[in-house]
Amino acid sequence: DQQVKQNSPSLSVQEGRISILNCDYTNSMFDYFLWYKKYPAEGPTFLISISSIKDKNEDGRFTVFLNKSAKHLSLHIVPSQPGDSAVYFCAASPNNGNQFYFGTGTSLTVIP
Amino acid sequence: DTGVSQDPRHKITKRGQNVTFRCDPISEHNRLYWYRQTLGQGPEFLTYFQNEAQLEKSRLLSDRFSAERPKGSFSTLEIQRTEQGDSAMYLCASGFDLPQHFGDGTRLSIL
Numbered sequence: 366d367q368q369v370k371q372n373s374p375s376l377s378v379q380e381g382r383i384s385i386l387n388c389d390y391t392n393s394m395f396d397y398f399l400w401y402k403k404y405p406a407e408g409p410t411f412l413i414s415i416s417s418i419k420d421k422n423e424d425g426r427f428t429v430f431l432n433k434s435a436k437h438l439s440l441h442i443v444p445s446q447p448g449d450s451a452v453y454f455c456a457a458s459p460n461n462g463n464q465f466y467f468g469t470g471t472s473l474t475v476i477p
Numbered sequence: 478d479t480g481v482s483q484d485p486r487h488k489i490t491k492r493g494q495n496v497t498f499r500c501d502p503i504s505e506h507n508r509l510y511w512y513r514q515t516l517g518q519g520p521e522f523l524t525y526f527q528n529e530a531q532l533e534k535s536r537l538l539s540d541r542f543s544a545e546r547p548k549g550s551f552s553t554l555e556i557q558r559t560e561q562g563d564s565a566m567y568l569c570a571s572g573f574d575l576p577q578h579f580g581d582g583t584r585l586s587i588l
Contacts, residue, residue, distance in 0.1 A: 369519075399576050408481070408568055408579030409520065454519050462508065462575045463533045467519030 368392045369457050371468035379476050384442040386471050388455035391436065395457040395466075400429060400440045403452045403470070412453075413440070445475045479503065481580035483569050489586045490559060497555045498583045502571030509552050510577055511544055512568040513537075520568055520579075526552060561587050 370389045378384045386400075396417040401409035415422040415429045415438070422429050428441045442449055452470045459466075482501040490496050502509050507528050512520035523542070525533040528549035538544075541560075546552040556563055564587045570577035 371519075397575065401579075406581070408570075408581045411576045411578060414576050456519075462572070462577075463525050463527075464522050464535075465510070465520075465577070466522065467512075469517065469519050 366391075367469070368395075369455060369466045369468040371453075371455060371471050373471050374469070375472040375474070377474045377476060378445045380447055381444045384440075384445045384449065384473055384475070386440040386442075386453050386455075386473065388438045388440075388468055389436060390438075390457050390466075392457070392459055392466075393436070394459040396460075397458045397462060398429070398431060398438050399456045399465075400427075401454045401456065402449075403454060409454060442473075445473075447475045447477050449473060450475050481569055481571050481578055483567075483580040483583050485583055486581065487584045487586070489588065491588050492559055492561060494559055495555065495557045496559060496585065497553055498567055498569075498585075500552045500554070500569030500571075500580060502550070502552070502569070503573075503578060506571035506573050506578075507549070508572040508574075508577065509546055510570040511552070511554050512570065514566045514568055514582070515564075523554070556585075559585075559587050563587055 399414040400412040403409045431438045456465045456467045509526040511523040514520045526546040541557045566582040568582045570579045
């Protein structure tokens with residue numbers, strides 16, 4: 366069973382606009398969440414994380430929002446750049462990072 | 478910049494053969510993870526080491542799979558009697574605390 370879900374397989378955004386990638390989870394025990402970016406033929410690259418004691422974390426153009434009651438997190442990228450075109454995975458851990466569950470990914474295309 | 482290193486990058490083998498993959502984590506990283514990724518899916522957790530201790534193991538990891546991290550540094554993942562369904566990208570990740578940093582993976586193809 367998929368405990369972390371990314372329901373949008375793909376997203377296209379104009380350069381300079383905001384990209385919003387969404388992720389839902391089912392396990393209320395998840396307490397740590399991450400976003401990764403992946404280019405073809407490379408391993409995932411860490412972007413940003415958030416623990417369950419926060420509802421927002423910001424790092425430059427990237428902001429992650431966590432809504433625990435809705436079991437939902439989102440990644441905002443603003444402004445979007447063509448180099449942001451990649452597959453984005455969200456991941457969650459129930460036990461301090463001993464095990465991670467990943468979503469199926471959203472392919473972001475930023476159009477110049 | 479010495480990131481997580483995985484060897485080999487590609488492995489092609491016949492069904493029924495044994496294969497072994499190696500992962501060299503970032504120096505001094507105490508956490509080490511193995512994942513499997515198939516097309517259109519996210520990485521799927523296989524196992525987790527803290528130093529040399531294997532602390533978590535997925536139910537997906539059948540008894541044909543075994544992983545070791547003998548001295549708390551590099552790790553190996555062995556698959557015995559490979560099957561068609563083992564064809565995937567095998568990813569290793571390491572971290573001192575969190576988050577984990579991934580290698581570029583070993584792609585396994587079963588003929």
